Structures are given as C-alpha cells and as structure tokens.
Amino acid sequence: MASGQLLRAEALACSGxxxxxxxxxxxxxxTQLFGRIPIRHIVLMQMRFDGxxxxxxxxxxxxxxxxxxxxxxxxxxxxxxxxxIVVEDHVESRYAPASSPxxxxxxxxxxxxxxxVKMMEEEQIREVERVAASTATDHGQEVLGMVRVPLYTMKxxxxxxxxxxxxxxxxxxxQLVDSLLRFNLVASGDxxxxxxxxxxxxAHAVDDLRAALALTEVQKKQL
Amino acid sequence: MASGQLLRAEALACSGxxxxxxxxxxxxxxTQLFGRIPIRHIVLMQMRFDGxxxxxxxxxxxxxxxxxxxxxxxxxxxxxxxxxIVVEDHVESRYAPASSPxxxxxxxxxxxxxxxVKMMEEEQIREVERVAASTATDHGQEVLGMVRVPLYTMKxxxxxxxxxxxxxxxxxxxQLVDSLLRFNLVASGDxxxxxxxxxxxxAHAVDDLRAALALTEVQKKQL
Numbered sequence: 001m002a003s004g005q006l007l008r009a010e011a012l013a014c015s016g017x018x019x020x021x022x023x024x025x026x027x028x029x030x031t032q033l034f035g036r037i038p039i040r041h042i043v044l045m046q047m048r049f050d051g052x053x054x055x056x057x058x059x060x061x062x063x064x065x066x067x068x069x070x071x072x073x074x075x076x077x078x079x080x081x082x083x084x085i086v087v088e089d090h091v092e093s094r095y096a097p098a099s100s101p102x103x104x105x106x107x108x109x110x111x112x113x114x115x116x117v118k119m120m121e122e123e124q125i126r127e128v129e130r131v132a133a134s135t136a137t138d139h140g141q142e143v144l145g146m147v148r149v150p151l152y153t154m155k156x157x158x159x160x161x162x163x164x165x166x167x168x169x170x171x172x173x174x175q176l177v178d179s180l181l182r183f184n185l186v187a188s189g190d191x192x193x194x195x196x197x198x199x200x201x202x203a204h205a206v207d208d209l210r211a212a213l214a215l216t217e218v219q220k221k222q223l
Numbered sequence: 224m225a226s227g228q229l230l231r232a233e234a235l236a237c238s239g240x241x242x243x244x245x246x247x248x249x250x251x252x253x254t255q256l257f258g259r260i261p262i263r264h265i266v267l268m269q270m271r272f273d274g275x276x277x278x279x280x281x282x283x284x285x286x287x288x289x290x291x292x293x294x295x296x297x298x299x300x301x302x303x304x305x306x307x308i309v310v311e312d313h314v315e316s317r318y319a320p321a322s323s324p325x326x327x328x329x330x331x332x333x334x335x336x337x338x339x340v341k342m343m344e345e346e347q348i349r350e351v352e353r354v355a356a357s358t359a360t361d362h363g364q365e366v367l368g369m370v371r372v373p374l375y376t377m378k379x380x381x382x383x384x385x386x387x388x389x390x391x392x393x394x395x396x397x398q399l400v401d402s403l404l405r406f407n408l409v410a411s412g413d414x415x416x417x418x419x420x421x422x423x424x425x426a427h428a429v430d431d432l433r434a435a436l437a438l439t440e441v442q443k444k445q446l
Binding site: 147160192195 | 254273320353373383384386389394415418425
C-alpha cells in the first residue's frame with residue numbers, strides 16, 4: 001500500500017473524522033475522434049459548484065449509513081440515477097491534502113477521502129450524461145455540468161495534457177492519474193509525457209490570466 | 224474600440240485570413256445556490272475535444288456562407304439545436320493570439336476570431352443543455368460536455384475565481400471576462416478580485432500537478 005493510504009477499516013475507525021466518497025465512472029468505447037483517433041475509454045468528471053473539476057460524490061456520515069450507500073445517495077442527487085456502488089468498487093482511502101486557497105477548511109476535524117471506480121457499459125454512461133443534464137436534482141446547483149476526460153493526445157499535444165492542466169478539488173487530479181494507471185486506461189509512458197506537457201500548458205496560462213486581469217484594470221480606470 | 228480589435232467589415236476584407244466564430248449563450252435566473260447564494264446568470268461554455276474550455280462555435284469560410292450562418296451551423300452540430308445568430312449579436316472581432324503550447328499553429332494564415340453574445344430565456348438554456356448531452360452530433364466528439372460558469376464568489380473564495388484559473392483555448396478567457404463586464408453580469412470590482420484570487424489558485428496548482436507527475440515516475444520505476 002502506498003504511503004498516505006489507509007485501509008477502509010482503519011479509516012472507519014477514526015472517530016471524529018469526516019468522510020468523503022467519490023467515484024470514477026467509466027466505460028470502454030470503440031468510437032474514434034474525427035474518425036481516426038481512438039477514444040478508447042469514456043471517463044466522467046464534473047464541473048462543481050465551486051468552479052473546480054472533480055468526481056461525483058460527497059460527504060457521508062458512517063454513523064448513519066455505509067460509505068457505499070452514502071455514495072449511491074449522492075450519485076442519485078448529482079446524476080439523477082440509481083447507481084449501486086459496492087465495497088468491491090473501493091480503490092483507496094486516504095487523508096485529504098491540506099486545504100488549498102480555493103477551499104480553506106472551516107472545520108478542525110480531518111477529512112478522509114474514499115475513492116471508488118466503477119466500470120459501466122457505454123450506453124449506461126450516455127444515460128448518465130443525458131439524465132444529469134436534465135432531471136438530476138443537483139443540475140445547475142452542486143453540478144455545473146458533466147465532462148468526459150480526453151485520454152488521447154493529438155498531434156499538436158492537445159487532449160489529456162490540456163485537461164490535466166485545469167484546477168481540481170482536493171486530490172481529484174491524483175485520483176484520476178492513479179486510476180488511469182491502475183486500470184491500465186493510459187500507458188504509463190504516455191501519461192508521464194502528458195503530465196510533463198501539462199506543466200508547460202499550465203505555466204503558459206499565467207500570461208493569459210494576467211491579460212484578463214489587465215482588462216478589469218482598464219475598466220476600473222474608465223469608471 | 225480597444226486596441227487589437229477589428230471592425231467586422233475590416234476583418235472580412237482580409238483575403239487569406241481564416242475566420243472562427245464563437246458565441247456566449249446566457250440567461251438571467253432567479254435560482255439560488257444552496258437556497259442562499261444568488262446565481263443571477265447562467266453562462267454556457269464547453270469542454271472541448273482538445274481538453275480546453277471554450278465557447279461553442281468553430282471555423283467559418285466567408286466565401287461560402289455569412290459568418291452568422293456559419294456560426295449557426297456549428298451550433299446545430301455542437302448543441303443539436305437550431306439557434307439563429309444575427310449580425311446584432313456580434314460583439315467584437317480580433318486577431319487570435321499567437322499559438323499556445325497546447326495548440327501550435329500548423330497554418331501560416333492568420334486567424335481572426337469573431338465573438339457573439341446571445342441572451343436567451345432560462346428554459347431555452349436548459350433545453351440546450353439537455354439536447355447537447357443527448358442527440359447533438361458532436362457530443363462525445365468535438366464537445367466533451369457543456370458547463371455553466373459560476374459567477375458568484377463563495378465564502379471560502381470558490382466560484383468564479385476557481386473557474387477562471389482553468390486552461391482556455393485561444394482568447395476564450397478574455398472573451399469571457401470582457402463579456403461579463405460589457406453586459407454587466409459581474410461588477411467590475413468583484414471580477415477584479417476574482418481574477419486576483421485566480422492567479423493564487425493557479426500558482427498553487429503547480430505543486431499538485433508535480434505530485435501527479437511523481438505518481439507516474441513511481442510507476443515507471445516499478446515496471
């Protein structure tokens with residue numbers, strides 16, 4: 001077991017800890033982008049109410065329900081469908097990283113994140129997307145939209161590298177990278193290359209962000 | 224007219240230029256996040272096939288169709304709906320910025336981006352989301368998912384600031400910021416604060432990205 005990880009039983013034994021459960025839903029696919037780039041797998045993430053990318057799920061109180069029942073309940077709110085999650089879907093539990101500037105912790109109790117991965121049929125994934133964008137309770141509330149993760153790398157370098165350069169909640173980016181390796185959805189060397197390129201895309205975005213900031217400074221002077 | 228901008232007629236007079244048209248669709252809304260934070264406006268963007276955030280739209284050849292007819296055609300593919308765009312929706316035209324590491328230019332012809340903004344009814348926006356995630360031709364191809372832009376700022380700083388720290392195609396981030404100011408969807412001072420905070424969130428993400436990269440290095444050693 002890698003450092004920082006907890007056994008599910010160990011995690012549950014922590015009295016006073018808060019628990020968050022999230023799941024990566026994915027399927028295989030034979031479709032190709034532009035009829036020539038194999039998409040291989042459809043992996044779902046979401047734009048959260050706080051403007052960050054993350055996996056579906058949320059806080060669960062193990063005194064009131066099992067982790068898996070709580071996660072299924074969160075999914076029915078966020079995705080609008082009953083998706084049973086079982087103990088066998090559990091991948092890892094670990095302490096959440098220290099709070100980031102986007103989400104300072106207001107609580108002193110430690111947060112443990114439990115991560116699950118569930119493989120589905122492609123048609124089920126499409127059904128999740130359809131329902132999440134229409135009748136799900138949390139649509140436009142906790143969830144601002146479901147997105148697929150591009151696992152391919154295009155000629156110019158776009159695809160997975162660009163996606164990984166976005167801003168993610170907590171350890172969601174590591175959970176994604178770890179799962180892509182663990183379930184062999186992207187080859188280790190390709191993922192390494194994508195992340196290296198991702199750092200460059202990320203660095204490049206600073207100038208663009210400063211240019212956008214300058215727009216608001218011009219506006220302030222005009223007022 | 225701000226520097227770098229072109230009149231629509233000037234832009235069309237450039238022989239040999241390529242033209243891209245994009246639109247920001249938005250509506251007013253009375254809904255509140257968690258029943259207490261006013262959402263005020265629903266603004267739509269999308270996760271693109273190249274892993275970057277951008278507005279719906281695409282390349283148009285003015286020798287074959289008007290800019291607006293071309294944009295409407297792109298929207299019918301990406302969103303699955305007929306959304307007529309007219310000259311009155313045009314906001315600005317400008318040369319695209321130099322290519323970024325995520326999208327190096329393979330063509331020597333200059334790209335001019337034409338931007339449009341169209342206000343809709345909330346129910347129409349919801350219809351766009353529903354159809355885009357189900358029957359639209361480009362769903363899962365050019366479009367990986369539609370997302371709403373959070374315009375609010377939560378207690379801990381999440382919301383607009385986090386969203387603006389993501390990676391965007393071309394000048395989409397500036398188009399968003401400029402439109403939020405121009406149509407008075409976010410107060411200038413609030414937007415300035417959000418962008419300042421956004422730079423911090425963006426800087427913080429480097430450590431997280433490096434941690435994810437380290438995961439792939441561990442994996443390589445284990446192989």
